[in-house]
Amino acid sequence: MENNIESLKNIKNIQCLLGSVLIALGSGTVYCYSYYNSQLLEKCNIPVDQISQLSLSLSIGSALLGLVVGPMIDNWGCNVMSYLGGLETFLGYYLILFNYKKGPDGSTTFICLALTMIGMGSICGFYSCIKCVTYNFPKSRGFAGSIPVSCYALSSLVFSTLFKCTVKDDIEKVFQIFMTSCSLMILIGGYMIFMRDYELLNMQSDDSLGNTQINKFDKPSVPASVSNINVTKPVAIKNKSKRNESFSNKLQGSLAFWGAGKIRETPESVIDNIKIPLLENTKNTCFNDLTGKDRRESNQSIVIPTSNSSPLLMQNRSASQKNVGKSDLIGNEDVEDFDLNNSNHESISPINETVHVKPTKTQLIQHSSTRGLSLYSTLTSFKFISYYLVLAVLQGIGQTYIYSVGFLVPLIFAGEDLSTVDATPASVQSIQVSLIAICSFMGRLLSGPVSDWLVLRKAQRKWNIIVASFLLCLGSYIISHFHSQTLAGKIHYLSTCSCILAFGFGIVFGTYPAIMVDAFGTELFSSLWGIVTTGGLVTVKIFSKLLSIDLDKDNCEALGNKCVLRTFSTTYCLALIGLATTGCMIFIKYQKRKERISKYHYSHLY
Known part of the structure; x- marks a missing residue:
């Protein structure tokens, strides 16, 4: 699945790229301003001292409002913001067309507002499609991102050539085409783009791998009551022997020991800290990287990581973890749920093994x-x-x-x-x-x-x-x-x-x-x-x-x-x-x- 996830044979990938092209072509018409600005100024009788306000309004919408549009995309999603961009583009060109038809009676203020809406609508769609393609194609971000970016620059040439061959100098029809075609392209493209759910893909991959591994083991089948357990917190295996003397009292209960305040693993920290006292949680349920023989020979309790573990840790441990089946826990009477908040930290010992976790x-x-x-x-x-x-x-x-x-x-x-x-x-x-x-x-x-x-x-x-x-x-x-x-x-x-x-x-x-x-x-x-x-x-x-x-x-x-x-x-x-x-x-x-x-x-x- 991972090898083909970015393949262009995948219809979903083609759909996302085509949607980004449509959005880019519809959004890039902000660069067509020079095609109609002189006729707009002449028809609406806009004073010379207000000309700079028009270009400034377009710049505010297409650049400065990016400070607002960016967080909105991150919070509301790419599809919603693309729909908003299409709506703003439609309303912007409609206002310009309305004031253009009124001629000298047209409002310069409304024209400036319309240009700001066109600029903001442009970046709403364009930023959304850029985020989608760079997210969906992590191994070829440059190529995927260059497609909508280049089409955004090509948009003005495409439309200006189209107008010279069709409507020529009829600026009213130019605004009508912009109003309908650009907004539709952004709306359709907004429906086609998406952000791939990598978490779901990883879960499906793990489930498939788990089923394969279970079939390979020549062991008794796992009861449904055990196989369906959704482990969501650490599980402690009690040790009936005395605690290990090497368990440092200084380390016990410290923030660093329990991982509190730690943002993420880095390659340097993984290399410098080869011995890991307590593994962090992992998103997918997994088991300790010890064989059954090692557990029987060990006189220490073992903490089994469950959720929110560092991907770097789990990725390097995956090879050995695949060989450990769920049936390893069958018949173990010492397994119980472990509540970190209610524990006095005395029943848990660090792993005494040297775990080589390297990126x-x-x-x-x-x-x-x-x-x-x-x-x-x-x-x-x-x-x-x-x-x-x-x-x-x-x-x-x-x-x-x-x-x-x-x-x-x-x-x-x-x-x-x-x-x-x-x-x-x-x-x-x-x-x-x-x-x-x-x-x-x-x-x-x-x-x-x-x-x-x-x-x-x-x-x-x-x-x-x-x-x-x-x-x-x-x-x-x-x-x-x-x-x-x-x-x-x-x-x-x-x-x-x-x-x-x-x-x-x-x-x-x-x-x-x-x-x-x-x-x-x-x-x-x-x-x-x-x-x-x-x-x-x-x-x-x-x-x-x-x-x-x-x-x-x-x-x-x-x-x-x-x-x-x-x-x-x-x-x-x-x-x-x-x-x-x-x-x-x-x-x-x-x-x-x-x-x-x-x-x-x-x-x-x-």
Whole structure:
């Protein structure tokens, strides 16, 4: 079952991936804002000083409200939030269509509210499908996550191409299509996605394994009264002999002895603490890793673990536990229920055996010390803060270029006689938008499988971020330093920059979801993803402010692309800092992993 759990031959897996694609395509229409914004401003007669409020409203809905949407997904579930996203998308486009039909009488306030609802509806569905695919495909998170992430970026290109071939400049029909198709896609996709119940699968696997093992034993059958017992608390086997002298009075009754306050096992603690006085509880009922002969020879009482044990402990003990049947308890008159609260701790002795519980080498490599922490502990950890800052810088660089490419195109046409050239600023801008959409899609799609390949090679996914930082650094340098005497050469350089920056930007968002899940787990993924993407709001605002100052220069047209030298020199330096920071994080992770593996080999020698 475990080998085929992620197979694409499984109809449920295909259903989940198709549902995520539908949601991503329906949610990605937030990037189609530039397709209809000029007509909306003109038809509704919106003042120039209020134009910035529209884009700000969309940014608030699609980014800042992620702080609210993330915890809602973690608490309410992915399906419910997808339905909410579809409803918000429908209402948002309906309000825009209603005000667009009213023309100058339309309300700017309602339009801003509608854009906020569209942005929030977008992330409600998108964050939900990302969480589902990364949770359902733990061994190929990069590939699974890259599918909806890439479709989210491709959505604007798909719809803009569709509109150019069908409705063309009829913006009213554009809003009608958005209102019906996008909301339906998110709703249908929300019905198709799901989160796999691993606990149920493990129980079914254990039941199947237990039945197989019982059939293999040549022993009397187990009475139904015993086989149906649901053991939910520790069982103590009384010892009629004297307590072991080695049972330390100092250890007895201590919090560490009983496991109180312990959050989870780590590979380091398992290796360093080979002798385990008292095993923790386990989720599935199991028995002590001792044969019947060992129990007869032992003069100590034994505590049998039952529920909520560390998965790491039980996974490494599973091989020997499979050979112990339930019939081992038959006829033992000393078995009784043990109440930890009412016990004076005198009837229980620690296991005197040396239990070698070691994680596998793969577990050591994939271990993360920040999984399972509380939200506050995660947000204040050095790892999360580093991820937040790096993503804020890289996201800000990519989005600033995407938003500002329309201002860069006129700079390369400055001083040119438009009557003597074939290209026009509008056509070049359209080409840049298409190149950005395609390259961003390719970056998001390819980065997922590549990051999975890196993990299989025992490397880190963060190498993708190194490549993305380098590309954003290279693109920032070229955009402000290229020089050409011909218009064709300038267009070529600009197109090259669009491809490089968009591809690097796509790699960032195609890799980061899997990195976050690997580092912090899936339980708080939506909350953390909603928080970590808010950093881009600040950096985009800063970079856009620098760009506006550059474009206000009196000799901007004469300078051409040199006019934005200061803005993209700043992004160039910050991309280098992001590259260096990621490199340091890779080195720190490598050193810790190396230390764990050395402990692993040392523990095998002794």
